[in-house]
Amino acid sequence: MTRPEVIVIGLGAVGSATAWQLARRGVKVLGIDRWHPPHAMGSTHGETRITRTAIGEGEQFVPLVRRSDEIWAELEERNGPLGLRCGALIIGAEGGSTVMHGRPGFVAGTVAAAQAFGVPYEVLTAAECRRRFPAFHPADSDLVYYEPGAGMLFPERCVVAQLDAAREAGAMLRTGEQMLRYENISGGVRITTDKGVYEAAEAVLAAGAWSPGFAPTALARTSVTRQLLHWLQPQHPALFEAGRCPVYIWAHGPTSDDSFYGFPLVPGAEANGVKIADEQFLNPIDDPDHVNRDSSDAETDALHADHLDGRLSGLGRTALRRATCLYTSTADAGFILDRLPGTDAITLVSACSGHGFKHSAAVGEQVALMVHEGRRTPPEGFSPAAA
Ligand SMILES: Cc1cc2nc3c(=O)[nH]c(=O)nc-3n(C[C@H](O)[C@H](O)[C@H](O)COP(=O)(O)OP(=O)(O)OC[C@H]3O[C@@H](n4cnc5c(N)ncnc54)[C@H](O)[C@@H]3O)c2cc1C
Incomplete structure (x- = not known):
């Protein structure tokens, strides 16, 4: 050249x-x-990323994701599917006032963004959520947002x-x-x-x-943090099939560390189990070349204890696989x-x-x-x- x-x-x-x-x-x-x-x-x-249109991190991101969707669609014409629209549940404790990605009121903000931009969505009662998506057990006081056009990208x-x-x-x-x-x-x-x-x-x-x-x-203004992805075996795989299980984000406590997110079984890769992760913003790392890429069963135990127990049905206690990944975040x-x-x-x-x-x-x-x-x-x- x-x-x-x-x-x-x-x-x-x-x-x-x-x-x-x-x-x-x-x-x-x-x-x-x-x-x-x-x-x-x-x-x-790590095979999957959540995509959604009503962006609780800030309404300025909505035109950006819509433009990305146009570009993914253009690429899909030549490459076949680059994702799967299986819907997204976004669940927030205390009426949706909880924090995600540094944004207080993340779930309430998601609802506001959907209204402002005409994104199709539903607000479900917790009972309705438990009935339609039986893997999920939100509390009656949780705010449950469902966006049917959301899903995952590969x-x-x-x-x-x-x-x-x-x-x-x-x-x-x-x-x-x-x-x-x-x-x-x-x-x-x-x-x-x-x-x-x-x-x-x-x-x-x-x-x-x-x-x-x-x-x-x-x-x-950026900080780099180590994130850990876990793949778990569901005891009842049918509950986690795409269609019965959307992608999800669940903010259940007062800080950004009090949340987790996950995916359904990926069609064609069901044997891999379901991918679930929490988010770690403490302990930024100075040099990504020296991040700890090992992980332990104790970290999967902590995922269950801190996030999954009582909220999601029947997931294996031991990870089938784990992977480390890096966030580069602004506050x-x-x-x-x-x-x-x-x-x-x-x-x-x-x-x-x-x-x-x-x-x-x-x-x-x-x-x-x-x-x-x-x-x-x-x-x-x-x-x-x-x-
Ligand atoms: C665990 C995890 C979960 C996430 N979940 C979601 C989600 O559900 N939805 C969502 O929208 N987003 C999600 N994200 C965020 C999203 O994946 C990232 O924002 C995005 O992938 C970052 O892309 P990037 O190009 O900035 O970084 P990268 O894809 O890492 O690219 C940086 C590239 O730079 C190269 N490079 C570095 N140094 C040099 C050098 N000296 N010379 C040459 N090349 C170099 C690297 O090899 C690398 O290929 C998630 C991120 C993580 C880590």
């Missing part, structure tokens, strides 16, 4: 979307990733689809190659990797949990998209905060538009980097 116009660092959820969206606009793109996406080292693995398939589309549109993708540093040079940026040196007019830093290490001041669950302060040649994007996947296709498009059109300020709904 002759000199690229834009180098995208990181080809996970956001970077794969960015590389494709730039390449389809005729931009000469070089994409670089230190591993071979999709892989299990970052934030985009993140690894989404990444592959976007990387394939990027290649077809002319992008050069180099995987198994690690960026070591970037420098501003006259008229652009120089990227040094463990395999070579590249120059371009611009670069996009989409390195997920590794981005704060490359831009510590600009991303000072307000917002997404940072901005030029790196001090240089126009590098654009930073940090889309995670535990709810970024469903938005990532549209986030990549916004990054591409910002770079392609030479915009200097974050698009509406995104947060600036710290100066």
